[in-house]
Amino acid sequence: MSRAALLVLADGRFPAGGHAHSGGAEAAVRAGRITGAASLEEFCRGRLHTAGLVSASLAAAAALGADPAALDTAADARTPSPALRVAARRLGRQLMRAARATWPSGELDALAGEFPKGAHQPVVLGLAARAAGLGADDAAHCVAYESVSGPATATVRLLSLDPFDATAVLARLAPELDRVADQAVLAARRTLDDGVDALPAASAPLLEISAEAHAAWAVRLFAS
Amino acid sequence: MMHLDHTHDGPTAVSADAQRPDGTRRALRIGLGGPVGSGKTATVAALCRALRDQISLAVVTNDIYTREDAEFLLREAVLPPERITAVETGACPHTAIRDDISANLEAVEDLEDEAGPLDLILVESGGDNLTATFSKGLVDAQIFVIDVAGGDDIPRKGGPGVTTADLLVVNKTDLAPYVGSDLARMAADAKAQRAELPVVFQSLRTGDGVTGVADWVRARLAAWAA
Numbered sequence: 001m002s003r004a005a006l007l008v009l010a011d012g013r014f015p016a017g018g019h020a021h022s023g024g025a026e027a028a029v030r031a032g033r034i035t036g037a038a039s040l041e042e043f044c045r046g047r048l049h050t051a052g053l054v055s056a057s058l059a060a061a062a063a064l065g066a067d068p069a070a071l072d073t074a075a076d077a078r079t080p081s082p083a084l085r086v087a088a089r090r091l092g093r094q095l096m097r098a099a100r101a102t103w104p105s106g107e108l109d110a111l112a113g114e115f116p117k118g119a120h121q122p123v124v125l126g127l128a129a130r131a132a133g134l135g136a137d138d139a140a141h142c143v144a145y146e147s148v149s150g151p152a153t154a155t156v157r158l159l160s161l162d163p164f165d166a167t168a169v170l171a172r173l174a175p176e177l178d179r180v181a182d183q184a185v186l187a188a189r190r191t192l193d194d195g196v197d198a199l200p201a202a203s204a205p206l207l208e209i210s211a212e213a214h215a216a217w218a219v220r221l222f223a224s
Numbered sequence: 225m226m227h228l229d230h231t232h233d234g235p236t237a238v239s240a241d242a243q244r245p246d247g248t249r250r251a252l253r254i255g256l257g258g259p260v261g262s263g264k265t266a267t268v269a270a271l272c273r274a275l276r277d278q279i280s281l282a283v284v285t286n287d288i289y290t291r292e293d294a295e296f297l298l299r300e301a302v303l304p305p306e307r308i309t310a311v312e313t314g315a316c317p318h319t320a321i322r323d324d325i326s327a328n329l330e331a332v333e334d335l336e337d338e339a340g341p342l343d344l345i346l347v348e349s350g351g352d353n354l355t356a357t358f359s360k361g362l363v364d365a366q367i368f369v370i371d372v373a374g375g376d377d378i379p380r381k382g383g384p385g386v387t388t389a390d391l392l393v394v395n396k397t398d399l400a401p402y403v404g405s406d407l408a409r410m411a412a413d414a415k416a417q418r419a420e421l422p423v424v425f426q427s428l429r430t431g432d433g434v435t436g437v438a439d440w441v442r443a444r445l446a447a448w449a450a
Contacts, residue, residue, distance in 0.1 A: 015324035020314035094326035157315055221289045223312035 005132040008102070009125075010142045012149060017094030021087060022154030022222035023047060023147065027210035029158045037165040040155050044148040044173055050204035052147030053180050054078050055122040056140040057199045060181075060188035062126025063139035066196070068111050068119060074196035075120035081208040083215035085120075087224035093118030095125060105131035136188050140181040148173055154222060244336065251282075251342040252448040253332060254441060255321060255358035257385055258369035259378075260351025263395040263428065265293045267369055268348050270434035271441065272302035279343040279445065282307040282335040284328060286317045288350040307339045317350035325362040332362075344445060354383035365444055367437065371396040376405035379413035387417045391424060391440050398427040 008014065025043065028034045034043050058071050079085045096118065100108050107127050111119055118124075122143050129139035152166045183200070190198035211224060244250045256264050268283055275281055283303060285293040287310060294310035297303065309331045313320040320327055332345050347363055349356060358366045368389035370378050373396055379386055386392060392414055400407050407425060414423045424436040 013323065015326055017324060017326045019316060019319050019324055020312050020327060022314070090327075090330075093330060097326050097329065154314070219290045220312075221315040223314065 002133055005103075006129075006134055006138045006142065009129060009132055009134065009138075010145060012153065014098060016098040017091055018146065018150055020223045021091065021150060022158070022224065023051075023150035024207045024210060024214075024224070025151035025154040026158060026220060026222045027214040028151075029155065031210065034151075034155055034159070036159070037161065037169055040152060040161065040166065041169045041172065044151055044169060045176065046204055047151060047207065048144060048148050048173060048176060048180055050202040051207060052144050053184060053200050053202050055147060056144040056181055056184035057187040057191075058120065058122040059126035059129065059139040059143040060136040060184045061191045061196075061199065062123045063129045063134065063136040064126075064188050064192060065130070066188070066191050068107075068123050068127060069114060070196050071123045071126075071199075072115065072119045074199055075123060078199070078201050078203070079120075079208075080203070081211045083211045083224065084208060086215075087211075088120045088122075089115075089118035090223075091118075091121040092124040095121055095128065099124065099128035099131060103128060103131035107131065136185050137181060140184040140188070141177070144177050144180045144184065145170075148177070158221065248341070249449075251332070251336060251340070251345045252365075252445055253345045253347055253363045254444065255347045255349065255363035255366040256369060257321065257349040257352065257356050257358060257366060257389070258393075259354065259371075259374055262351070262369045262371040262374060263393075264348055264351070264369045265296055266428050267367075267393065267395065267426075267434060267437060268346050269297055269300050269302045270428055271346065271438055272297070274434055274438040275344070275441065276303060280341060281344040281346065282309070282339055282342050284309050284311055284331045284335070284345060284347045286311045286313050286320050286328065286348065286350050288313065288317055289315055293348060293350070304339075307335065309335055313350060318352050318356040321347070321349045321358045321362060322356065323359075325359045328362050343449075344441070354378070354381065354385050357384045357388065364448065365390040367391045367393055369393045369395055372400045372405040372407065372410065373403045376400075376407075376410050377413075379410050379417060382417045386414070389421070390444075391422050391437070392418060393437055394423065394425045396427060397425050398430045 028043055034040050058075055096112050108131055126139045152170055155161050156163050156166050187200050258264050287293050291310045294308055297308050311327045311331050336342050366389050368385040
């Protein structure tokens with residue numbers, strides 16, 4: 001296991017397409033639900049414990065070697081919004097390209113063959129972590145962090161929010177993020193024995209609904 | 225070609241390999257960048273009209289925050305809709321064409337899969353600053369488009385777009401008398417910055433239009449196919 005490999009995978013500049021997505025922050029800003037650092041923190045907290053937990057569990061399970069196709073089906077079942085399923089697969093395909101070039105792996109090649117238009121991003125990330133010699137805990141931390149860092153950096157662009165305030169939000173969420181990652185790893189371990197139904201199915205209905213509305217906007221800064 | 229030192233025989237290429245997964249040669253990819261309003265989309269539209277009867281081509285646009293450029297090309301009907309793809313850039317076209325090219329690589333590969341076989345794909349950047357250049361992992365050659373009304377000191381100022389692009393286009397030459405731009409000075413400054421790299425002065429409203437740029441593209445295509 002390499003701590004440095006985790007830094008490479010978790011780096012916001014890892015070229016896997018995330019920069020064009022706001023994690024629902026653009027719709028929340030337009031609706032007046034994110035207006036500054038305090039409401040950004042509440043938004044991120046909600047996302048972390050719902051979409052973040054589910055995604056981190058999927059990634060941890062993939063990193064442990066669970067069947068990626070079954071995980072992908074489980075991800076579909078936990079993502080009611082078609083727009084979010086499209087975004088997750090698009091990001092999965094982009095991450096697949098970057099991961100295969102960075103950490104060549106037969107398992108990644110096989111998943112790319114099975115899902116040429118992309119598997120759900122957290123599943124790909126879990127396999128990428130595996131290919132990089134990382135563990136389930138690393139994959140879960142990486143995905144949990146992405147679930148809040150994406151909206152935070154997007155809000156800096158959308159609201160011209162002070163970047164120091166946005167980064168402080170992420171720092172304050174760090175202890176919760178650790179706990180969510182721990183939960184995700186526990187769920188992922190259960191998945192190995194009990195199948196994908198053991199994965200959490202926490203849902204944020206407003207994220208799903210607003211993602212559908214956002215996808216229909218004529219003018220937007222972010223793809224999702 | 226830029227790719228890591230390993231073989232990959234999987235279903236999708238991971239970088240800018242010259243071969244497609246089925247072993248055929250992929251389309252030549254040419255990027256067009258430059259400041260906002262310099263005439264990139266108009267140049268792309270004119271190129272499509274000039275080349276579409278001779279070669280099979282498609283376009284990828286990278287808008288700043290809308291689908292304006294893609295929709296302009298659709299409205300002008302320069303190509304069938306299935307040959308035009310818009311990439312969303314999260315307000316940062318320079319990221320999508322240089323630092324994180326994954327969405328653009330997908331767009332060009334999907335175009336080849338769905339509208340191919342293609343000889344040429346034009347990848348247009350949204351208007352950006354003078355340092356915005358395309359990754360060599362995305363395009364084989366790049367055109368930087370500036371215009372005389374943006375200030376005749378731009379060639380003198382240089383920057384990666386002006387100094388390193390494979391072709392520099394100075395657009396809207398018909399406006400030079402009205403905005404007080406000195407074309408001879410622009411040409412001399414560009415020569416000083418670019419040495420032997422070519423420069424085309426064009427007006428899409430008068431004279432030869434896009435002919436100079438189209439001839440350059442044809443020469444690149446001939447070299448690519450050779």
